[in-house]
Amino acid sequence: MEFATGAFGTLLPKLxxxxxxxxxxxxxxxxxxxxxxxxxxxxxxALRSVGEVPPEELKExxxxxxxxxxxxxYDMEDVVDTFLVHVEGPDxxxxxxxxxxVQKMKSILAIGKRHHIGEQMEDxxxxxxxxxxxxxxxxxxxxxxxxxxxxxxxxxxxFTKASKLVGIDEAMEEVIMKLTKGDDRSTQQQRxxxxxxxxxxxxxxxxxxxxxxxxxxxxxxVFVTVSRxxxxxxxxxxxxxxxxxxxxxxxxxxxxxxxxxNLAQKFLKNKRYFIIVxxxxxxPNWDIIKCALPDDSSRCTIITxxxxxxxADHIGENFVTVLSDTENTSALTKARxxxxxxxxxxxxxxxxxxxxxxxxSVVVFSSAINQIPALQNFKVLRVLNLxxxxxxxxxxxxxxxxxxxxxxxxxxxxGIDQLPKEVENLQFLETLDxxxxxxxxxxxxxxxxxxxxxxxxxxxxxxxxxIWSLMSLEELSWLHMDDELMDHIEExxxxxxxxxxxxxxxxxxxxxxxxxxxxxxxxxxxxxxSHDGGQRNFGGLDAWVAPGHLRxxxxxxxCWFSRLPxxxxxxxxxxxxxxxxxxxRELQEKDLNVLGRLPALTYLSLLVDHESLGIRExxxxxxxxxxxxxxxxLMGFIVPVVFQNGAAPxxxxxxxxxxxxxxREIAGSDGGFDLGLxxxxxxxxxxxxxxxxxxSEEEVEEAKAAESWTGRVVAGHVQGHHLGGSxxxxxxxxxxxxxxxxxxxxxHAALA
Numbered sequence: 001m002e003f004a005t006g007a008f009g010t011l012l013p014k015l016x017x018x019x020x021x022x023x024x025x026x027x028x029x030x031x032x033x034x035x036x037x038x039x040x041x042x043x044x045x046a047l048r049s050v051g052e053v054p055p056e057e058l059k060e061x062x063x064x065x066x067x068x069x070x071x072x073x074y075d076m077e078d079v080v081d082t083f084l085v086h087v088e089g090p091d092x093x094x095x096x097x098x099x100x101x102v103q104k105m106k107s108i109l110a111i112g113k114r115h116h117i118g119e120q121m122e123d124x125x126x127x128x129x130x131x132x133x134x135x136x137x138x139x140x141x142x143x144x145x146x147x148x149x150x151x152x153x154x155x156x157x158x159f160t161k162a163s164k165l166v167g168i169d170e171a172m173e174e175v176i177m178k179l180t181k182g183d184d185r186s187t188q189q190q191r192x193x194x195x196x197x198x199x200x201x202x203x204x205x206x207x208x209x210x211x212x213x214x215x216x217x218x219x220x221x222v223f224v225t226v227s228r229x230x231x232x233x234x235x236x237x238x239x240x241x242x243x244x245x246x247x248x249x250x251x252x253x254x255x256x257x258x259x260x261x262n263l264a265q266k267f268l269k270n271k272r273y274f275i276i277v278x279x280x281x282x283x284p285n286w287d288i289i290k291c292a293l294p295d296d297s298s299r300c301t302i303i304t305x306x307x308x309x310x311x312a313d314h315i316g317e318n319f320v321t322v323l324s325d326t327e328n329t330s331a332l333t334k335a336r337x338x339x340x341x342x343x344x345x346x347x348x349x350x351x352x353x354x355x356x357x358x359x360x361s362v363v364v365f366s367s368a369i370n371q372i373p374a375l376q377n378f379k380v381l382r383v384l385n386l387x388x389x390x391x392x393x394x395x396x397x398x399x400x401x402x403x404x405x406x407x408x409x410x411x412x413x414x415g416i417d418q419l420p421k422e423v424e425n426l427q428f429l430e431t432l433d434x435x436x437x438x439x440x441x442x443x444x445x446x447x448x449x450x451x452x453x454x455x456x457x458x459x460x461x462x463x464x465x466x467i468w469s470l471m472s473l474e475e476l477s478w479l480h481m482d483d484e485l486m487d488h489i490e491e492x493x494x495x496x497x498x499x500x501x502x503x504x505x506x507x508x509x510x511x512x513x514x515x516x517x518x519x520x521x522x523x524x525x526x527x528x529x530s531h532d533g534g535q536r537n538f539g540g541l542d543a544w545v546a547p548g549h550l551r552x553x554x555x556x557x558x559c560w561f562s563r564l565p566x567x568x569x570x571x572x573x574x575x576x577x578x579x580x581x582x583x584x585r586e587l588q589e590k591d592l593n594v595l596g597r598l599p600a601l602t603y604l605s606l607l608v609d610h611e612s613l614g615i616r617e618x619x620x621x622x623x624x625x626x627x628x629x630x631x632x633x634l635m636g637f638i639v640p641v642v643f644q645n646g647a648a649p650x651x652x653x654x655x656x657x658x659x660x661x662x663x664r665e666i667a668g669s670d671g672g673f674d675l676g677l678x679x680x681x682x683x684x685x686x687x688x689x690x691x692x693x694x695x696s697e698e699e700v701e702e703a704k705a706a707e708s709w710t711g712r713v714v715a716g717h718v719q720g721h722h723l724g725g726s727x728x729x730x731x732x733x734x735x736x737x738x739x740x741x742x743x744x745x746x747x748h749a750a751l752a
Contacts, residue, residue, distance in 0.1 A: 004051025006070030007077040008044040012037065014080045032125060039132045040076075043069050046135055046142050054228060062141050069131050074336055074360070076124050078380045078405075085404045085428070175210050179301055190295040194304045196312040203305040204278050210303060211276050218274040218301070220244075225278040232288055236260035239275075239292070243267060257288065264292035273300045280306045283314045309339070337361040340368040364389055375399040385410040387433075392416065401425040412436055412456070424448045432456065435477075446470065453497070459504035459532070468494060475500040477528075483507045493520035502528040505558055508535040515544045525551045525576075531558025538562065538585060548573050554581040557607060564591040571597045578628075581605040585612075589619045592641070596625025604629060608636040611659070621647040621676075635689075643676035651680050657689035 015037045019030065050058065050066045058066075135142060178193045195203045208223065215221035222242040226235060233256070240248040240263060248263075255263070275293065280286050286304070293302060304315050338359050356373065361383035364372050369389045376399040384406060391397070392415035400409075401422025406429055411419075413436040421444070429449050433456040434442075440461065446452070447466025452473060457463055459478035467479070468491035476495070479485075481503050490513040498521050518527070524547055539562040541555060546567050555561070560583045567573065578600045584591070587608045595604065604626070610616075618639040623646030626632075632648070633655045634641060640658045654677070677683060 004066075004070075005044060005047045006073035008040065008047065008073045011073050011077045011080065012040060012044065014077065014084070015040070018080065018083075036125060036128055039128055040073070043072075043131060043135060050142065059141050061138050065131070065134050065138060065142070068127075068134075072124070072127050072131055074358070076128070078358070079124055081380065081405050081428075171206050172209050172213070175206065175303065176214070179210075179214075179303075190293075190300050190302065192302045192304070192315060194306060194312040194315045196306050196309055203307075207276050207278060207303050207305050211274070214301070215274055219271040220268070221274040223276040223278065226280050226285060226289070228279075228281045230285060232257050232285070233260065235289075236264065236292065240264060240267070261288075261292045265294050268292075268300070269294050271300075275300075275302050277302065277304045280304055280311055280315075281308065283311055286311060286315055309337070335359055337363075338373075339363045339365075340371045341365045361385075366390070369395075376402060378403060380405050382406060383408040386414055387412040388414070390415050398422075404428070407431065407451075409433070418442075419444060427451070430454065434458075434461070437461075459502075459530070460506075468492070470495060472497060474498060477502040479503045481505045481507060483509055486511050489514050490517055493517035496520060497523060499523055500526040502526075503530070505529065505531040510537045510540050512540070515541060518544050522547050523549075525549055527552070528554040528556075529559050530554070530556045536560060541565075546574070546577075549576055550574060551576045552579040553577070554579075555583065556581065557583050559583070560585050560609070562586065564588075564594060568598070569594055571599055575599055577601060579603040583607040583609075585609045586615070589617065592619050593622060593625060596621060596647070598626075600628055601626065602628050602630045604631070605633040606635070610636055610638050618642065620644060623647055626651065640675050642674070643679050645676075645679040647676075648680055650682050652682050652684045653686075654680070654683065655687035655689075 015033060018033055019037070047066060047069055050062060055063060175193055175195065179191050195207055197203050204225075211221065211223050220243055222239060224235065224239045224242060236257065237248070237251055237260065240251060240260065243264075244267065247267075273293075277286075277289055280289075293300070304312075306312050306315070335356070336358055338356065338361065340363070356377050357379045359378055360380060362373065362378070362381060363383075363385040366388040372386065372389065372395055375397070381403050382405050384403065385408070387410045389395075391411070397416070397420055399422075400420055401424070404425060404427075406426050408431045409426070409429060410431075410433045412433045415437065416434070417438040417440075419434065419439075419442065424444055425448075427448055428451055430451050431454040432449070432452060433454075435456050435458055437458065439458065442457065442461055442463045442465075445466045446455070446463060447469035449470065450472065452470055454475040455463070455470070455473060456475070456477050457480075459480060461478075462480045462482065464482075464485060467485070468488065470476075471494065473495050474497050476498060477500060479492075479501065481489075486505075486507050486509045489511045492514075493516065501521065501524060518524075518541075527546075527550065529541075536558055538560045541559050542562050542565070544565075546553065546565070562585050564584050564587060577598055580595070580598075580601060580603070582605075584606065585608065587606070587610070595601065595606075608615075616638050619637070619641045621641055621643045623644050626648040627650070629648045629651050631653045632651060635657055637656070638659045640656055677686065
């Protein structure tokens with residue numbers, strides 16, 4: 001909806017903020033802003049209605065009015081943000097600087113030729129009145145916009161021969177290059193390319209040309225159109241019909257979306273397919289379609305087209321932007337968003353000097369690193385994404401601190417070893433991502449970032465100066481915990497807005513106030529506490545009680561629970577918990593059944609210490625347990641667990657280890673041992689590790705034989721029932737694993 005309504009969603013709250021009493025606006029200025037806000041609220045409502053209709057179905061006067069209204073919202077927000085930046089920054093004015101503040105306010109808000117911002121405000125007011133007047137003039141056309149069934153303009157594109165298309169060859173070759181890139185390295189990977197651009201620029205025509213050229217290289221191919229507000233039942237039925245009109249010509253009308261997805265998966269499984277999904281408008285619809293397109297061992301190819309860059313980003317990392325033939329320097333000067341994807345020597349030299357006063361967002365791909373613009377050319381930039389661009393070869397971040405409007409800064413994997421001190425000027429910054437770099441200690445006072453809600457750094461990067469002052473923080477990954485920060489861990493409890501917290505313990509200290517601090521984070525949804533070697537902690541988290549909306553928990557092998565936490569006994573309290581990676585020193589069979597009742601659990605990694613405690617009981621996973629579990633790793637059990645019929649119906653991968661010396665006690669007369677794996681209808685792979693401490697060579701050989709027997713059972717079961725004759729062998733280690741806890745810990749952490 002942002003494309004349809006411009007910046008109105010964020011502009012209107014800012015205008016309301018300006019009307020607050022603390023700003024002491026002059027009477028005439030307050031009156032102008034109040035009037036402007038009312039007019040813009042009506043305009044925003046009208047734009048929302050217009051945005052519900054595809055652009056090609058709107059009258060030209062409505063399209064032009066909507067365009068001008070959106071442009072007005074962007075320019076207005078730029079003026080308001082410039083005012084906020086220059087007057088007060090993110091903090092409200094203090095009483096001690098009240099007089100100085102009021103004087104500065106008066107000088108900036110005085111509407112007149114003496115001040116640039118005053119001139120901009122005057123211009124904005126005139127444009128706003130003009131937009132409002134035209135809204136009233138075209139009131140009938142705007143109020144009566146509605147989506148009507150018309151001839152789909154894409155129909156002609158589907159039947160146009162490539163030979164009649166002028167200038168399409170270069171774009172077609174670019175798409176094919178992205179689809180085939182890396183074929184010499186990997187032939188077993190799903191390929192997805194998204195073509196993105198405004199309506200009417202030829203996305204469907206380009207996709208159809210690629211489709212016609214490549215479709216004969218695949219086992220099956222289909223071109224299907226989604227469009228806005230699709231009926232997913234009709235879409236899936238149409239896709240199945242196009243795939244095989246004889247098999248799905250009279251498809252059961254009572255089938256729901258879930259059943260149709262299953263039909264599509266079964267038909268496409270193990271096939272090398274090519275599918276064009278044309279005109280996707282939003283992410284939820286793509287997520288449903290994606291479920292029907294299996295990514296199995298046979299390489300498949302998918303092309304999507306969309307008008308929405310956010311949808312293209314969500315679909316996959318490869319996308320081709322379709323631009324208008326009329327794009328020129330003037331158009332680029334008016335651009336709000338800039339995405340540089342390809343290295344072009346003809347244009348690289350122009351970016352350094354070109355002024356881009358209205359650009360709000362810049363995304364640069366690694367292939368276009370020589371086109372990165374000079375930062376001083378931007379005036380109102382809010383988003384800067386240089387992820388994967390190698391900045392170690394001389395590109396300067398010197399002027400980064402001058403981007404005072406910046407909200408989002410992504411320098412992930414850019415080769416930097418420090419940020420310039422001037423970055424502290426970015427007081428409106430909301431997201432900072434500097435992961436996968438060589439920064440050992442961030443030399444910034446990040447207490448300056450009062451609006452920061454997402455901080456992403458490496459686990460080895462120390463951030464200590466001001467870390468406890470970030471009260472707005474919602475995601476912190478990773479928090480480098482050394483002796484100094486551990487001594488002040490109680491201050492972690494002050495960051496109560498945290499939803500995601502990942503900590504790496506670089507210390508053997510344990511502060512008992514850790515539990516007290518974690519207990520104050522009642523909004524936490526993802527919690528990860530890992531350790532970088534050193535001493536393990538046993539029982540330090542026993543008193544912690546997880547909040548009800550916890551989704552992921554990883555305490556790894558550094559923080560062990562003494563027993564299974566009591567808060568796990570209430571499955572309804574943990575309805576959202578889907579990933580659990582924990583180490584529990586002593587586990588009983590009833591505890592395993594408790595975990596099996598968690599309704600949403602899909603990934604379980606469980607490490608126990610039964611060898612030290614001498615627990616040799618063989619646990620049984622009962623029918624109905626783990627209804628959603630897809631992956632399971634069980635480590636430290638002396639004897640493997642057994643799955644009853646009806647347990648873990650969706651489990652596809654099971655990894656476990658066992659003690660070699662126990663094989664004789666559990667092996668059957670045929671030399672194998674029954675783990676109940678034949679009762680797991682979705683199982684596709686098993687990984688087995690030996691703990692051979694103190695075992696003789698004969699016992700090791702017996703264990704290998706029993707393991708091989710189990711492998712044949714699993715392979716035969718999978719082959720006969722689930723993969724249509726393509727057997728999946730038991731995944732065996734290359735050598736016998738010796739049963740040290742360190743090895744268990746490393747495997748637990750790596751798989752988690």
